[in-house]
Amino acid sequence: MALLELKNVSKIYGDLKALNDVSIRVEKGEWVAIxxxxxxxxxxxxxxxxxxxxxxxxxxxxxxxxxxxxxxKKLTDIRRDKIGLIFQQFHMVxxxxxxxxVMVSQYYHSMPDEEEALEALERVGLRERAKHLPSxxxxxxxxxxxxxxxxxxxPELILADEPTGNLDETNENIVLDLFRQLxxxxxxxxxxxxxxxxxxxxxxTIVLEHGRVAREIINExxxx
Amino acid sequence: MTRRKMFLRMITASLLRRRSxxxxxxxxxxxxxxxxSGLVTIYYDVPRQMGAQFRSYGANMILLPSGETPLxxxxxxxxxxxxxxxxxxxxxxxxxxxxxxxSRQQSFTGAGTDFTQVLKTSPYFSVEGxxxxxxxxxxxxxEIAETIGLKTGSSIELSYKQTxxxxxxxxxxxxxxxxxxxxxxxxxxxxxKVSISLDEDEKISSIEVDSxxxxxxxxxxxGTDQAFLDQFxxxxxxxxxxxxxxxxxxxxxxxxxxxxxxGATISSQAVVDAVNRTVSAENAVPVENREHxxxxxxxxxxxxxxxxxxxxxxxxGRLTGDELLDVAELSISAPSDELETLCSSITxxxxxxxxxxxxxxxxxxxxxxxxxxxxxxxxxxxxxxxxMISVSTTMMAVxxxxxxxxxxxxxxxASDRSIRSEFLGEGMxxxxxxGLMGAVLGFVFAQVVSINVFGSSIAFQPLLLPVTIIxxxxxxxxxxxxxxRRAVAIDxxxxxxxx
Numbered sequence: 001m002a003l004l005e006l007k008n009v010s011k012i013y014g015d016l017k018a019l020n021d022v023s024i025r026v027e028k029g030e031w032v033a034i035x036x037x038x039x040x041x042x043x044x045x046x047x048x049x050x051x052x053x054x055x056x057x058x059x060x061x062x063x064x065x066x067x068x069x070x071x072x073k074k075l076t077d078i079r080r081d082k083i084g085l086i087f088q089q090f091h092m093v094x095x096x097x098x099x100x101x102v103m104v105s106q107y108y109h110s111m112p113d114e115e116e117a118l119e120a121l122e123r124v125g126l127r128e129r130a131k132h133l134p135s136x137x138x139x140x141x142x143x144x145x146x147x148x149x150x151x152x153x154x155p156e157l158i159l160a161d162e163p164t165g166n167l168d169e170t171n172e173n174i175v176l177d178l179f180r181q182l183x184x185x186x187x188x189x190x191x192x193x194x195x196x197x198x199x200x201x202x203x204x205t206i207v208l209e210h211g212r213v214a215r216e217i218i219n220e221x222x223x224x
Numbered sequence: 225m226t227r228r229k230m231f232l233r234m235i236t237a238s239l240l241r242r243r244s245x246x247x248x249x250x251x252x253x254x255x256x257x258x259x260x261s262g263l264v265t266i267y268y269d270v271p272r273q274m275g276a277q278f279r280s281y282g283a284n285m286i287l288l289p290s291g292e293t294p295l296x297x298x299x300x301x302x303x304x305x306x307x308x309x310x311x312x313x314x315x316x317x318x319x320x321x322x323x324x325x326x327s328r329q330q331s332f333t334g335a336g337t338d339f340t341q342v343l344k345t346s347p348y349f350s351v352e353g354x355x356x357x358x359x360x361x362x363x364x365x366x367e368i369a370e371t372i373g374l375k376t377g378s379s380i381e382l383s384y385k386q387t388x389x390x391x392x393x394x395x396x397x398x399x400x401x402x403x404x405x406x407x408x409x410x411x412x413x414x415x416x417k418v419s420i421s422l423d424e425d426e427k428i429s430s431i432e433v434d435s436x437x438x439x440x441x442x443x444x445x446x447g448t449d450q451a452f453l454d455q456f457x458x459x460x461x462x463x464x465x466x467x468x469x470x471x472x473x474x475x476x477x478x479x480x481x482x483x484x485x486x487g488a489t490i491s492s493q494a495v496v497d498a499v500n501r502t503v504s505a506e507n508a509v510p511v512e513n514r515e516h517x518x519x520x521x522x523x524x525x526x527x528x529x530x531x532x533x534x535x536x537x538x539x540x541g542r543l544t545g546d547e548l549l550d551v552a553e554l555s556i557s558a559p560s561d562e563l564e565t566l567c568s569s570i571t572x573x574x575x576x577x578x579x580x581x582x583x584x585x586x587x588x589x590x591x592x593x594x595x596x597x598x599x600x601x602x603x604x605x606x607x608x609x610x611x612m613i614s615v616s617t618t619m620m621a622v623x624x625x626x627x628x629x630x631x632x633x634x635x636x637x638a639s640d641r642s643i644r645s646e647f648l649g650e651g652m653x654x655x656x657x658x659g660l661m662g663a664v665l666g667f668v669f670a671q672v673v674s675i676n677v678f679g680s681s682i683a684f685q686p687l688l689l690p691v692t693i694i695x696x697x698x699x700x701x702x703x704x705x706x707x708x709r710r711a712v713a714i715d716x717x718x719x720x721x722x723x
Contacts (some may be wrong), residue, residue: 052717074633076637076639077637078638079637093632094241094242095242104234108633108642109637112227112229133241175358
């Protein structure tokens with residue numbers, strides 16, 4: 001069953017068609033990479049999938065719900081309940097510690113639970129850094145905190161926007177390993193990237209060009 | 225951990241770990257709250273403070289006798305019992321009579337008073353020399369002093385002629401059973417006083433004689449010899465001392481004869497004369513009392529007081545032979561509405577005292593106070609507005625500084641309500657803390673102002689603490705409204721769009 005389905009989605013800004021009649025399907029548990037050069041429509045697609053924007057035309061079905069028709073307030077609820085977000089610039093609340101940043105996500109979702117948050121940090125190998133402020137953490141560590149924050153509420157879909165764009169190779173590998181674990185646990189992953197290495201880690205790569213799906217590549221070596 | 229705890233943890237972390245910006249907002253609120261609580265303290269204290277200042281303009285209430293019954297110190301005292309001690313500045317009795325100066329064939333108004341009270345109710349009295357301290361010392365108005373060339377230390381003779389219209393004798397129209405009083409010269413020209421009451425048939429029903437001025441053991445017996453006094457009861461006026469010619473001869477029948485106390489014929493005669501005079505004052509032979517006085521000081525006020533001669537009530541009483549009053553001036557440190565209330569309760573007492581407010585004093589006092597309070601109110605409002613603008617600007621800066629964080633929170637699923645309550649929470653916390661600081665600093669501020677401007681300290685108003693904190697929180701909450709609207713409008717997608 002498809003977790004996410006875009007049917008003939010277009011996003012039009014004046015004369016510009018950021019997305020032009022795009023249709024894609026992502027199955028439950030699948031790991032998909034979205035690639036493309038700047039201006040190809042990656043960010044627009046990411047915003048739409050992340051319930052932060054609505055398409056001009058077409059349908060977006062997330063877990064069977066057409067999110068293109070939902071009001072903004074409902075979209076916030078859907079995003080909170082179903083999607084874990086990971087960003088290129090990490091984006092942590094600067095005045096909260098690592099564990100508190102993870103707990104913020106719990107706070108908006110349901111109930112803050114420090115023990116659970118610490119376990120999530122343990123999973124990304126940062127339990128001993130839990131009481132540090134973002135300014136005291138390296139970029140890689142910050143991104144791992146963000147991964148912990150994204151998975152804390154057990155979302156159906158993890159949506160990552162250039163998750164390794166600001167990381168060195170060591171940290172990139174750590175993050176990709178985390179993704180692999182999540183995939184093995186059955187989490188659906190959509191990773192937007194322009195890094196072929198990151199794309200190759202996924203099962204399937206969708207390449208966007210000028211707002212259209214240019215091609216799809218199945219990773220033959222996945223899991224090997 | 226509960227959501228509430230997390231909420232507080234986020235807010236305190238935001239405030240504690242992002243100090244500089246928050247300190248500015250906190251400072252604005254604290255300064256605003258300081259001015260607020262300080263001015264409110266002064267606002268409520270001003271009437272008291274200014275009241276004391278205004279008391280230097282003199283009495284603001286006068287007590288007059290109402291109707292025929294004369295004013296006495298006992299009645300004034302009854303009124304004074306109604307005024308709280310803390311509000312009573314002073315109460316000065318006055319008795320005005322016409323005094324003659326035999327050496328110059330001139331008359332002046334003589335005033336008997338209590339000089340210790342004069343200092344309190346008429347602080348504007350300016351005396352060259354000194355206030356009378358000893359008996360037979362007088363304070364002479366400047367105008368008189370200049371007219372007849374009196375100086376401090378001069379000695380003058382003053383005389384008082386007791387006449388029908390001098391107000392110290394009873395009148396025939398008095399109610400039945402009412403006390404009538406009269407006086408006459410006894411032995412050695414000393415004044416002897418009697419008071420009697422008449423029943424419905426105009427017969428004497430009781431008599432009291434003050435013979436203390438008479439020779440002790442001889443003349444003074446007329447006041448204590450019960451057999452002598454009993455002769456008066458049941459008799460009608462006029463009376464005659466047996467063995468003497470009637471004073472009233474040719475004017476009517478004698479209705480009663482009185483036997484004199486042996487050895488005190490002159491005093492006995494005086495009693496009879498005084499009794500007769502209680503109801504026939506118009507026929508009385510004027511009694512004239514003379515005494516020598518020393519000028520202790522010259523009074524200048526710029527007003528009519530300069531044409532009076534002041535002496536103690538005791539000295540004047542010796543001349544007039546009574547202890548009545550014409551007026552009492554009261555200086556009460558209270559707002560005009562309270563004075564009005566006091567006036568009506570005095571009238572309600574119905575003890576023959578008519579209170580009057582000195583309108584030119586109470587009115588100007590009320591109007592100055594009103595203006596001052598309006599000014600304080602205006603300043604408070606302006607300061608609160610400025611605080612609001614300052615806090616609002618700071619919070620606005622905070623919101624734009626935290627755009628990304630707000631976007632992130634929204635991306636993580638924060639509803640508009642969450643964002644609103646987080647900012648409001650921070651604002652209210654700052655408001656509360658700033659209010660607490662302001663309440664304390666405001667009291668210090670008010671104290672400093674009070675000591676420097678009014679020269680007296682003020683008491684801490686416990687109610688002002690919660691009020692200041694609540695007002696500060698409300699101001700902070702109001703200031704946050706616009707910034708919060710900005711925060712809520714932030715698009716969560718900003719977190720996705722690169723640097």
